[in-house]
Amino acid sequence: MGHEVDQLGYMPEDVIRFPSGIPGFEGAREFVVFTKPEHEPFHWMVSVNGPRVQFVLINPLQFRPEYDPVISSSELRDLEVRDPKELLLYTIVTVNADMRLSTANMAGPLFVNIRTRIGKQILVDDPRWTTSERILH
Amino acid sequence: MLVLTRRPGEAIHIGDGIVVTILEVDAKSCRIGIQAPPSVAVYREEVYRRIQEENRRAATAAPPSLEAMAGLFRQNDSSAPSDPPITDES
Numbered sequence: 676m677g678h679e680v681d682q683l684g685y686m687p688e689d690v691i692r693f694p695s696g697i698p699g700f701e702g703a704r705e706f707v708v709f710t711k712p713e714h715e716p717f718h719w720m721v722s723v724n725g726p727r728v729q730f731v732l733i734n735p736l737q738f739r740p741e742y743d744p745v746i747s748s749s750e751l752r753d754l755e756v757r758d759p760k761e762l763l764l765y766t767i768v769t770v771n772a773d774m775r776l777s778t779a780n781m782a783g784p785l786f787v788n789i790r791t792r793i794g795k796q797i798l799v800d801d802p803r804w805t806t807s808e809r810i811l812h
Numbered sequence: 813m814l815v816l817t818r819r820p821g822e823a824i825h826i827g828d829g830i831v832v833t834i835l836e837v838d839a840k841s842c843r844i845g846i847q848a849p850p851s852v853a854v855y856r857e858e859v860y861r862r863i864q865e866e867n868r869r870a871a872t873a874a875p876p877s878l879e880a881m882a883g884l885f886r887q888n889d890s891s892a893p894s895d896p897p898i899t900d901e902s
Contacts, residue, residue: 695853698864700871714878716885728871731878738885753850769870774881780870783863796867798859806866811888 685709690723691787691794694753698783698796703728706794708765708787717768720785731768735779738810744784744799755791763787767796769807778807 685707693704703722710718716737722728735742744764756762764786766779781804787794816824823833829849836843846854855863 694851697867698853698855698860699867711878714882717878717882719878730867730870731881738889767867767870769866770881774884777881780863780866782859783866796863798855798863800856800859806862811884 685723688792691792693794693796695795697728700726700728702726708732718765720765720767731770732765732785733768733779733810734764735766735781735784735808736764738779739781739808742781742804744781744797744804745801746786746797750786750795750797754786754788754793754795756788757790761788761790763789768810775811777810779810780806781808782806 689707691706691708693706696702696704700722702725705724706720706722706728708718708720716733718732720730720732754762764784766781766784769778769780771777782799782801783796783806784799785794785796818824818834820834820837823831825831829847830852831847833845833847834842835845848854853860
């Protein structure tokens with residue numbers, strides 16, 4: 676898929692800033708999430724600034740309705756949240772060569788404030804949620 | 813590495829806006845309070861490393877066909893309640 680982002684096009688207001696970066700990719704702080712009906716429930720998140728980085732995302736509630744990551748008040752402040760309804764929740768998918776074995780990182784969910792376009796990867800310190808939870812069963 | 817001695821209640825300022833306060837000390841551990849601006853990520857090292865490694869794995873995986881994966885997801889979703897448990901995952 677290479678530089679699909681360049682062909683898809685996006686508006687400046689689509690850009691999500693991750694002020695504290697994504698661990699492992701601190702140089703990439705601006706991303707766009709692409710959602711296509713045929714990809715649902717998966718999404719692409721592609722960096723649009725700095726090194727090219729791309730992730731597959733899924734809303735974890737799509738396959739784990741009981742998922743309940745705790746977000747601290749200082750993290751809510753970082754995201755400039757006024758109303759919890761502003762928050763979108765994603766997890767990063769590690770795609771396995773055998774797609775059925777693909778996993779989601781439930782220990783590091785992404786929260787995005789759709790009003791302020793600020794995103795943050797939250798580290799969930801809860802033994803129930805690991806970095807590699809199977810998505811399909 | 814800069815090494816400083818501090819007592820509970822004392823703090824260290826790092827640059828502009830980062831304050832590390834020693835809250836409590838006992839024989840095996842100490843509690844630390846950290847104030848930092850949003851652009852500075854503060855994590856426990858071992859947790860941070862785990863997330864960093866998984867992020868790298870996720871980003872370097874070969875670009876998948878999301879259509880195919882979405883298809884598998886929908887199939888899985890609709891058949892999940894009646895599916896027998898998978899015992900052999902190789």
